Amino acid sequence: MKPPVPTFAIIGHPNEGKSSVVATLAEDDGVRISPVPGETTQLERFDLKVGKERIMEFVDTPGFQNPSRTLAWFRANAEADDLVANYIQEHQKLTEHRHDCELMRPVADGAGILYVVDGSRPITSADQAEMEILRLTGKPRMAIINSKDDDTQFIDAWKAAFRKSFNAIRIFNACGASFVDRIDLLDALKSVDQDWSPGLEHAVSALRKDWKRREERVFEVIVDLLEQALNFNKSKLVSRESDLEMAKPDLEANYRKGLEAIESRAWAEIRRQYRHKQLSISLPDTSILNEDLFSDKTWQAFGLTGKQLTLAASAAGAGLGVGLDVAAGGIAFGIFTAAGAAVGAGAAILKGKDLAKLKVRHIPVGGFKMQIGPNKNPQFPFILLDRAILYAQHASNWAHARQNREISISDTSLKEGSSSSWTARQRGFCMTVFEAIRKRRFEKLDKLYPDFKDILAQELKLRHQD
Ligand SMILES: Nc1nc2c(ncn2[C@@H]2O[C@H](COP(=O)(O)OP(=O)(O)O)[C@@H](O)[C@H]2O)c(=O)[nH]1
Numbered sequence: 001m002k003p004p005v006p007t008f009a010i011i012g013h014p015n016e017g018k019s020s021v022v023a024t025l026a027e028d029d030g031v032r033i034s035p036v037p038g039e040t041t042q043l044e045r046f047d048l049k050v051g052k053e054r055i056m057e058f059v060d061t062p063g064f065q066n067p068s069r070t071l072a073w074f075r076a077n078a079e080a081d082d083l084v085a086n087y088i089q090e091h092q093k094l095t096e097h098r099h100d101c102e103l104m105r106p107v108a109d110g111a112g113i114l115y116v117v118d119g120s121r122p123i124t125s126a127d128q129a130e131m132e133i134l135r136l137t138g139k140p141r142m143a144i145i146n147s148k149d150d151d152t153q154f155i156d157a158w159k160a161a162f163r164k165s166f167n168a169i170r171i172f173n174a175c176g177a178s179f180v181d182r183i184d185l186l187d188a189l190k191s192v193d194q195d196w197s198p199g200l201e202h203a204v205s206a207l208r209k210d211w212k213r214r215e216e217r218v219f220e221v222i223v224d225l226l227e228q229a230l231n232f233n234k235s236k237l238v239s240r241e242s243d244l245e246m247a248k249p250d251l252e253a254n255y256r257k258g259l260e261a262i263e264s265r266a267w268a269e270i271r272r273q274y275r276h277k278q279l280s281i282s283l284p285d286t287s288i289l290n291e292d293l294f295s296d297k298t299w300q301a302f303g304l305t306g307k308q309l310t311l312a313a314s315a316a317g318a319g320l321g322v323g324l325d326v327a328a329g330g331i332a333f334g335i336f337t338a339a340g341a342a343v344g345a346g347a348a349i350l351k352g353k354d355l356a357k358l359k360v361r362h363i364p365v366g367g368f369k370m371q372i373g374p375n376k377n378p379q380f381p382f383i384l385l386d387r388a389i390l391y392a393q394h395a396s397n398w399a400h401a402r403q404n405r406e407i408s409i410s411d412t413s414l415k416e417g418s419s420s421s422w423t424a425r426q427r428g429f430c431m432t433v434f435e436a437i438r439k440r441r442f443e444k445l446d447k448l449y450p451d452f453k454d455i456l457a458q459e460l461k462l463r464h465q466d
């Protein structure tokens with residue numbers, strides 16, 4: 001039989017970070033977090049799910065409204081049974097105790113208590129009163145110190161105060177918590193009350209399993225991205241050779257747009273795995289993918305001017321059927337091909353590494369087919385990989401409470417992409433993979449992917465431990 005779903009009420013002063021703790025623990029960036037105190041006036045329930053299964057529930061509560069009067073009542077009635085239920089019964093009609101009653105409700109129903117304070121401020125008498133109320137409830141409770149800034153001078157005082165009235169104390173930064181931090185918190189909760197253990201045990205193991213599943217999925221997404229992007233090309237038919245030059249900008253733009261779409265679809269899927277609905281992670285436009293690949297600079301870099309292109313096209317138009325191998329000074333960016341149905345013998349004009357090719361082919365029916373891509377630059381797949389890895393690292397480590405939802409990754413971090421730290425052997429292995437992708441050797445790829453996955457796994461689980 002499945003243990004009951006562990007449920008926790010998040011209690012504390014307004015504006016201390018309760019909703020932030022809920023957002024991060026429930027992986028829900030839709031939880032309302034506000035710089036203005038008093039936003040939460042009613043209970044709000046948030047499930048942490050794995051697939052369709054609810055594995056935990058968090059109840060966000062309004063802050064205490066009247067801690068001192070509530071404490072007085074709890075003290076006066078400390079001997080009574082069902083203290084919390086009785087408190088609600090007696091106060092629920094009183095407007096000035098509306099929030100106090102509301103936050104006690106889940107506790108009366110058996111939820112565990114997570115009491116959240118901002119550890120970067122000193123303790124007040126209201127805090128003392130709240131801690132004492134929670135102690136008198138007699139329910140299992142953990143204090144969470146969520147410091148809103150780096151000031152640590154009050155932490156010891158908080159800990160000392162909590163020791164008197166709480167079963168456990170944790171420092172947990174809602175905005176900076178990683179997956180490991182979250183698991184640590186849930187593990188610590190197990191020891192607060194033995195009754196919680198089976199449910200939490202189940203939740204932790206389901207979460208761990210799901211985290212692994214996400215990493216597997218991210219790997220699949222990255223492989224998919226490489227398979228699509230490395231073989232991606234765009235072509236266009238024009239009727240006259242003189243139109244070739246005019247058609248070029250459009251074709252370039254389409255090619256670029258297509259690649260961007262492939263990349264952003266992959267990124268969106270990675271983001272979805274980590275349940276970020278509002279997060280936007282952007283990588284610089286000036287990266288090789290967005291600029292160098294298509295700019296004039298690049299065309300010049302491999303010695304191909306628009307004029308040459310037209311000339312080549314004219315040659316083809318004259319019925320020669322020309323294939324050009326364009327040397328690219330080591331690295332070339334992109335291919336520009338004009339390919340048609342009937343082709344004569346290829347005449348190599350420039351010898352060089354077979355990185356970039358220009359083929360202009362005449363189509364007998366009287367038109368020309370121009371094609372850009374697939375991109376054969378040996379660095380291109382590494383760049384795609386580095387960008388996807390960087391993206392996944394950010395998406396997986398971004399706490400859902402974090403209010404900064406626009407991450408802009410700078411150029412500098414890109415230049416030091418993950419792949420640059422790999423060994424020559426690992427990079428060499430990756431190149432074998434890329435080549436097999438480009439040649440569509442799927443059987444070979446099936447054999448290569450497990451080791452490829454190991455290389456990527458190192459990067460994707462940087463802050464994740466088993
Ligand atoms: N820097 C920082 N800000 C935080 C942290 N936790 C909460 N905040 C901010 O504190 C404010 C109140 O947070 P919220 O979760 O809505 O508090 P609640 O009223 O207790 O639910 C918001 O502006 C949060 O962004 C934290 O760990 N670090």
Ligand SMILES: [Mg+2]
Nearest residue numbers: 018019039040
């Ligand atoms: Mg709130």
